[in-house]
Amino acid sequence: MSATGTCEYQPKDYKSDLKPIWCPGCGDFSVVQGIYRALAAIGRPPHEIAFVSGIGCSSRIPGYTTAYGFNSVHGRALPIAQGIKMANPELTVLAAGGDGDGFSIGGGHIAHLIRRNMDITYIVMDNQIYGLTKGQLSPTSQKGRVTCTSRFGSLEEPVNPLLYVLAYGAGFVAQASPTDLVGMAATIEEAIRYPGFAFVNIQSPCVTYGEEAQQIKGLKAISETLASLGHNPADRLAAMDLAQHYGEKLHLGVFYRNPEPPPTYGDLVKERQALLSKDAPPKERILDLFIKK
């Protein structure tokens, strides 16, 4: 209840008492604010939201919200999020983590979540570095990047998270950045509202190990909203074309939103259950199925 007698949820209602221990200036501070605002706009009470993460600086994020949270193991946020969604389909399920957690250690899980199209929103805080472990190359580090594990520059091409998920057929793909807080909160909100798997890549600067060009000022210089380009988010091929500029330009907004969202895994499960339940034995006779007659 607000001081003025209204009952709507406020961003503060999603903020936990735990103080973030990120480095001051970290981009993740604004990401968590964007999440609070998006959740307040959606208006579901915190106990109806489950927030799962892997390991990394950004994976601390569930603890900073009042939603149910699970700071799980490295790269395994998505399988756990899927389990939660299956066990309680009524929950709004969010998963979050860094680019290493999502595209290296947990890279194999994304494809399967996309093909199942479970109604989960996955927020990746992409800072192109392993910050928590003090600055090693991550899957999105650009080629030539000098780090403590690439003293003479990286020889590898970076993963393009946007193309990756678009190619697997994700129904909602967007990018945001702390350079545009309004846009970031709106994008997260839209992703959560999308009925199916939604992916938001957030360029979140690492102030300690990130390069100058990846800080807010540098990101602002290369950012452009997709709306200002006249991009039609229903056009998947145009989205893929724009996504190819990942790393050179920072396109903000919705790359792709399936105009006709297909049924989610949860919908299909319900449908299957309804179909099979007609001939299913009653609960008290389930064990009979395992007894030879």
Place this chain on the structure above:
Amino acid sequence: MATRGIDFANLSLKDALDLAILIEDEAQERYEDFAAQMDQHRTPEAAKFFRYMVENEAKHGRELTARRLQLFGDAPRSVTPAMIFDVEAPDFDAARAFMTPRKAMEAALASEVKAHAFFVAALPALKDVQVRALFEELREEELEHQHLVQIELAKLPPESGLSEEDFVDEPAPQ
């Protein structure tokens, strides 16, 4: 600094007051967060200054809330926190571990400048006379706050020449 979905042309006095309260709330919360960050990162002098700013923002917030209650009582609020972003709150990347009190004050000064710019930019769109008067008053207050921070800045001794980056670990070879 940004706004979302505010119709300045049709802003009522109640909504304008509520927006002003939200702006102070957001700034207060940001300074609280900054103070906590500075405590965690062994930067006590900046933390002390940010706490001073928390008090300032809270005081302005209380004054505006009292005025709102006097004029409109418990009438429901129709503006939301999602409508304002960083109007008076310092930018998230304005804080750094080991920042000097001068850097902390400069961050606050930049925020007051930003807030002043917000009220200046909004004024031409306002149609309601009372709302316009309120925004003019708030605009002038921001100038006053800038002046106060400048006075505090002038009292500081010169900087040592070290920056916060000098205290941050370099990536260590594995």
